[in-house]
Amino acid sequence: MRTYVDCMPCFMNQAIRGPRRFTDDPGVVEAIGREVAAELARYDFHDPPPVLGGTVNRIISRHLGVRDPYLDEKRRFNGLALELLPALRERIERSPDPFETAVRLAVAGNAIDFGSPGGRTDGRLAELIEEALSADVAGGGTAAIARLGEATARAGSILYLADNAGEIVLDRLLIERLPPGAVTVAVRSGPVINDALRADAEQAGLNEVAAVIESGVAMPGTPLDLCSADLRERFRSADLVISKGQGNFETLSEAPRAVWFLLMIKCEVVARHAGCAVGDLVVLPPAAA
């Protein structure tokens, strides 16, 4: 998905609101705003928004003088989700369709997002999860979840593109229901907003149930041409690819292979592109599937 002109005020907002969580110095925020404005003026809009997201994040980190400003927030959301994990696992097991329940929880986790206008940045995870368990499923609906269950059962290799910290703990509940030994989870290679890194995958215990690799980029998405050769090869050769979140959707919505997209819609631009509405819990099957 290309970057749209509507992304410009949104990036300006991120450039200003993000840093304010970490500094009271208006001069620092102004310097960040100016530099982001200069990037917007020259950005190649054919590139997807997460490429600019990576640049904005580097600008913010440099001006704040902090490599990973969201480190504490990531740990906190991992912790909140880990506290809920045993009860949620039991809930999945007791539910009439455990796979569907696991998918719903994984998509609900995608609401934890410090980069999108519609992302949730408070600790009210439990409430969100209750909503997601009974909400309508946009995209392919619950039929798509059933098809995903069948497709994953047949898959010898599954590439699971993770999105955010906190969310990655709920991803574990879904990964536990995928064929043992089949799953490779890809996280970002460096800090970017609250996106999950290797440390978050480990805090979530994902290394116990899957292989964990890095994408090769510190961007809130998976822009294939910028990712590592290893990531690209795994993306090409996996029997099945599950992509979590808006940033991965924005970078892979026109990818040259079938991808299952699981995400919450957090802005109008992505809503239009996906044919959904802001707030929708989406399971989007591959066009050709």
Added chain:
Amino acid sequence: MRTYVDCMPCFMNQAIRGPRRFTDDPGVVEAIGREVAAELARYDFHDPPPVLGGTVNRIISRHLGVRDPYLDEKRRFNGLALELLPALRERIERSPDPFETAVRLAVAGNAIDFGSPGGRTDGRLAELIEEALSADVAGGGTAAIARLGEATARAGSILYLADNAGEIVLDRLLIERLPPGAVTVAVRSGPVINDALRADAEQAGLNEVAAVIESGVAMPGTPLDLCSADLRERFRSADLVISKGQGNFETLSEAPRAVWFLLMIKCEVVARHAGCAVGDLVVLPPAAA
């Protein structure tokens, strides 16, 4: 008032939403967005927001190839207000405090604004007016209105800095209650958003009850150092100055003389600066008055 970093996303929004009223071509909107972003990157934030507003407006007009994109909207809002004029004049005359009612109507008119996030761009003027007649008055409250009435009665020369088209028709109701022959109304010198020009003052019939001059700038405010020498001299020498709207407030809040500010608050930045809330109907007396 200086420009704040929060004005950056707001200007990006204006740069994109404004032009969309006039073109369906995303390439034109993108080109405007890029050029405005470049201006934001190098803007002197010590200047008040209306100076940048003037620049943004010139960029939009140039890319649209239209000198005065809001011309039809301005005529329409003047017409809507003119239709209400006889009934409102009667209402003022019948009210217990005609001067206060006239001030309330003039401030209500300031809600018509295509440049601010909280501006009203629909035709529901009558509704707005009903609200304004009984709303709380922020700033100095109704006591300030009474003091303004006394001060204007003593003033031999009053400079009335107009703001928007449509609004200027309601300004007429207040100007009719000021000392005959005392009032000079200043409008902008060239098209900028929906700000009132000489043609709007004439459509409102202001030339029948006041002298009409131009500010010397095509900016949505009155940045004295950029205005004509004539405007500056009248501003300096008038017995009393009434300033309508946010743009005039933003450019004159630290002016070296007493100014009465009448405005609706339409954004958080001005709200903080004025010590009011968004949506407030404000009558702000001079600090020393």
